[in-house]
Amino acid sequence: MSNRVRPGPVHVVGLACTPLLPEQDAVLDELVFDAVSAALAECALRKPDVGLSVLASMDVPDGRSISSGLTTAAAAGYLSDSYRLEADSGSAVAAAAQAVAAGDVEVAIAVGVHNPEHHAEDDAGRRRFLEQLSNLAFEPAFDRPVGMTAQTVYGLQAAHALDSGNVSLDHWAELSAAAITRGAGGRRPGRRGAVTAADVLASAPVVTPLLDLMLPAPVTGASAVVLASPARAARLLGRSAVLTGIGQATGDHTWTGEWLTHPGATTARAAADAYRNAGLADPGTEVDVVELSAPTPALHGPYLAALQLQGLAPDRVCPSGGLASAHAGLANGIIRLLEAVEWLEQHQPRGRAVVHSVDTITGTVSEESTVAVVEGI
């Protein structure tokens, strides 16, 4: 890997997302259209200006097959380069950025959408639906029959961490309560009220030792980011941020146990690539804020350590509230980028943020992790 070339910077010129709601009254392509139109409007571009459109979505929960047929035109892909990844939208951002860095296009758009065509009365019902599908993504001969799902994995990992004696359920409850409360005061809360650690501990058990308010708040919606080359960005309105490094990694499957004992390992590999690309030697002192994607409080510490950002002040870690506040499935990666860029705009226009996202399809097993470094300019 030492002969990799450092890719050039890619500018963020438009960023938007739809309202994040437990269920939408819009179908998949309507959500994509809304997010893409809003992101393009920020930088005064039109769909024909886009050289590449990369959409991230997952067909099975969305109740579709080959949904790119439905969504591509809404995602600015009509008669142009486009494709769809079944991955977190952080991967779509990476793919779009690669096309710009390669010099193949001047403007690219990455889109994420999550809109399960399933009605449930509450979060528990929504999670049950996703859990059924999660099982189908595990290895079929050994893992599926024993009921492996994302929640099972998160529960096992949390139990393993508790068993070490180095963390406590009370600490996790405090982390979750703080995140939900921060998010409730933010722009895109899924959980809309402030809660205490006692509220978290009193919430319904879901998968031992994890409780309802420790798990992501399931919401639906779409997100989009417009990226441009430095030269093209110089002539555009819109956001003033630049991606200086992106790294991606995928975790091992069940048999090595890395998902259980070293759940931050995948993120650490992604971060190493992102930091190398961005030229960061000491992220602990060079990063101002991180938007983290921890599906459970048990992963908060391992992910922060993997990002080498455990020294950041608590108010600089996921100021948006993160997944405890709202988790829009595969649209999450771009939403985390949006939150980070907005934080920089409001608090430190020349600052530097790290954006972390993971898919939650199989928990920390075969986890896909994306780490991006974004700087205000």
Next chain:
Amino acid sequence: MAQRAAVVGVGITDATSPRKQTRSHLELCQEAAWAAVEHAGISPAELDGVVVGNIDGFEGTVLGGKHITRLLGLGPHLPMVVLNTGGTTGGNLMQVAARMVRAGTHQRVLCLGGPTFFGVRDLQSAINTNSPMIVEQPLGMGGFHMGAFAASAYQARHGTTVEDLASVVVADHQKAARNPYAHLRYTLTETEVVEGIPLSSPLTQPMVCPVSTSAAAMVVASDDVAAARRTPSALIRAMGTSSDPYLGGGKGDFAVMENLAALARRVYALADVRDPRAEFDVVEVFAPYVHMQPMQLEALGFCGPGEGIDLIRSGATDAGGDLPTNLSGGPKCTNAGVAGELAPYAYTALQVMGDAPEAIQVPGARTGLAHGTGGSFFQFENLAVFSQLTPQEQR
């Protein structure tokens, strides 16, 4: 810093029907992946990414790549991306991998396409699920039902007979009979094609692709990696994709492939191809239904409107002709889903590398065109132009 990308390794497995297949999905993928790595002359540890195609809803798993790629034996931590664009998934794998390399973030990326329809009992019902839900889904329309609309339109426009269409199938089977990796390796007469089981007029069963099981893989690498090889690589000179809308909006004419014609102009301009008929030594198009092949040849600028059948009947597209096309036999003789969609890219790359199976290798092939497509009433297209890149040229 941007860099060039080239195909440096290709692996293709033998193909057969799902009923006769003795190897699992995983075993086929392993064979193709390891063959591609071996052909590239690299070790698995040198790979720094894998792009895998899964068409969820058609396969018996959700994101099967999540466990398949971990079981390839190529390393537990290989970063993976799952791509799903339906019928264009295989062709788009290289588009994604090439950009990873061209951006400089990756050096050697594996593209992997497995057998999509391994366990499907009723493929047309599966295909029905991705069609528009107002009319097509309730009517139970499958792929060839919708494909037949274009076949009829083409016949009506140009007076094409079923015998004309059958001639395309006859030519494909003659080519597949020489390809050791093909599924249907027998020859047919025009009469046998015309008298085949009627599916959706004018299409008969031999005019439509079979359900095959096989796997294909390619290694896409930087030109530094290509330069280290002793044998030629397939430089990706230009590539692109183009998408139709879901409901065929804007497509007023089913007898012509406007979307592909527009993409061809764009990709040819990138590759500085001005006279495609003269400049390509070898072509592989993805034409799972018979009428698509002449229409594609027309859209790609190899002949005028309505002249595609005559071009094929002339022998120009046969081995030894001036435009050798689908010497693999194409998807009407082998179509394993994502693997079948990746196949035009894999065969074209092999041709310009000089490493195609001996019986189908075009002597001296240096420039090739690979094409992929998918859709129903709407069509999504992808193209790539390959040029032979020798280590001497690279240095």
